[in-house]
Amino acid sequence: MVKLEASRISGNLSQRESANLCALAQERAYSKGQEIFREGDEGDGVYVVRDGVVEISALVAPKFRRVISSIPPGDLFGEMAVIDDQPRSATATAVEPTTVYFLPRKEFREFADQSPGMSRCLLQEVCRRLREFDRQYLKEVFQAEGLALIGRFAGSIVHDLKNPMHLIGLASETACMSRSTPEVRHRAKKIIRQQIGTIKELVDEILAISQGSPWDVTLTPIHYGAFVNEILEEVRSSVGLKSTQIQLQGALPAAHVHINPHRIRRVFLNLFQNAAAAITEGGTIFVRFQVNGTEVVSAIEDTGAGIAPEVADQLFSAFATHGKARGTGLGLFICKRIVEDHKGWISARNEPGRGAIFTFGLPLAKGAIAKSET
Numbered sequence: 001m002v003k004l005e006a007s008r009i010s011g012n013l014s015q016r017e018s019a020n021l022c023a024l025a026q027e028r029a030y031s032k033g034q035e036i037f038r039e040g041d042e043g044d045g046v047y048v049v050r051d052g053v054v055e056i057s058a059l060v061a062p063k064f065r066r067v068i069s070s071i072p073p074g075d076l077f078g079e080m081a082v083i084d085d086q087p088r089s090a091t092a093t094a095v096e097p098t099t100v101y102f103l104p105r106k107e108f109r110e111f112a113d114q115s116p117g118m119s120r121c122l123l124q125e126v127c128r129r130l131r132e133f134d135r136q137y138l139k140e141v142f143q144a145e146g147l148a149l150i151g152r153f154a155g156s157i158v159h160d161l162k163n164p165m166h167l168i169g170l171a172s173e174t175a176c177m178s179r180s181t182p183e184v185r186h187r188a189k190k191i192i193r194q195q196i197g198t199i200k201e202l203v204d205e206i207l208a209i210s211q212g213s214p215w216d217v218t219l220t221p222i223h224y225g226a227f228v229n230e231i232l233e234e235v236r237s238s239v240g241l242k243s244t245q246i247q248l249q250g251a252l253p254a255a256h257v258h259i260n261p262h263r264i265r266r267v268f269l270n271l272f273q274n275a276a277a278a279i280t281e282g283g284t285i286f287v288r289f290q291v292n293g294t295e296v297v298s299a300i301e302d303t304g305a306g307i308a309p310e311v312a313d314q315l316f317s318a319f320a321t322h323g324k325a326r327g328t329g330l331g332l333f334i335c336k337r338i339v340e341d342h343k344g345w346i347s348a349r350n351e352p353g354r355g356a357i358f359t360f361g362l363p364l365a366k367g368a369i370a371k372s373e374t
């Protein structure tokens with residue numbers, strides 16, 4: 001039990017003011033679960049818990065009540081409606097058998113008008129409540145954003161795994177058909193191995209993103225033209241691009257680079273998948289390369305509608321997506337990180353009358369001599 005003169009409301013009062021306040025107080029007892037006041041009621045006075053616990057709750061949605069705070073002995077409640085002359089904004093309920101000191105509205109306001117200590121106490125209490133509300137609100141906002149982020153992240157995992165799983169399923173069925181030739185079975189096994197590698201890369205990337213850990217960027221010297229040619233052959237045979245033409249403009253690059261082939265392959269696949277998703281039946285994806293003295297530049301252009309202005313500024317940010325029913329917003333984020341891990345760069349732009357153009361540059365291997373393929 002907490003006496004009124006020892007409660008929070010009396011902390012700034014003189015001994016005489018505290019005695020005058022106690023003379024105003026009425027003791028009221030409530031049984032467990034009994035309402036002390038309800039939302040919408042008139043602010044009839046201020047309450048201080050003598051013993052027991054009071055729960056403050058509010059209706060935040062139809063048929064859904066949310067507990068806002070729990071008031072222990074010595075704390076006051078119900079002061080807001082007395083200060084601002086508004087109806088009660090929450091409901092107060094006794095959690096257990098509870099006794100309170102009740103300070104009637106009229107008498108309490110007259111007392112507060114004459115007492116600087118009480119005015120200061122009320123101001124401090126309002127500030128404390130607002131701070132607590134802000135902390136709780138921010139905590140819940142971050143929790144909600146975190147849950148939404150987890151949901152989107154899980155969705156991206158499922159989405160990115162569907163295509164390789166689908167290809168594995170088709171290849172497995174083809175390999176098991178009685179009329180399949182050894183050549184067909186060999187091709188099916190190659191597809192299965194490639195897609196299993198893709199799944200492993202996806203899992204590694206997802207773990208790296210979620211844990212914030214560095215990615216493996218072990219570099220291998222490689223002929224970029226031969227490497228790109230293999231990717232183009234793989235993409236052309238992909239079921240996701242059956243209705244899409246891939247057109248190489250110019251020659252393959254006769255350049256040597258130091259790259260992680262699995263990672264750069266992922267860049268190409270992400271850009272091709274985005275391009276294919278942006279165009280309609282019968283569209284075309286153009287691929288071209290340029291080699292200068294320091295780098296090899298790869299460009300992928302589609303015949304779609306171009307980059308939406310709504311996402312142009314955040315195109316390479318995580319979860320930035322627009323216009324794709326199953327878009328995840330991770331593909332370009334992953335591309336940017338991979339390219340930058342290779343000391344390269346990536347950009348995107350629109351051209352009048354053309355679709356989106358994605359370009360990325362990778363440094364040439366030191367000492368390599370670049371020349372054009374014929």
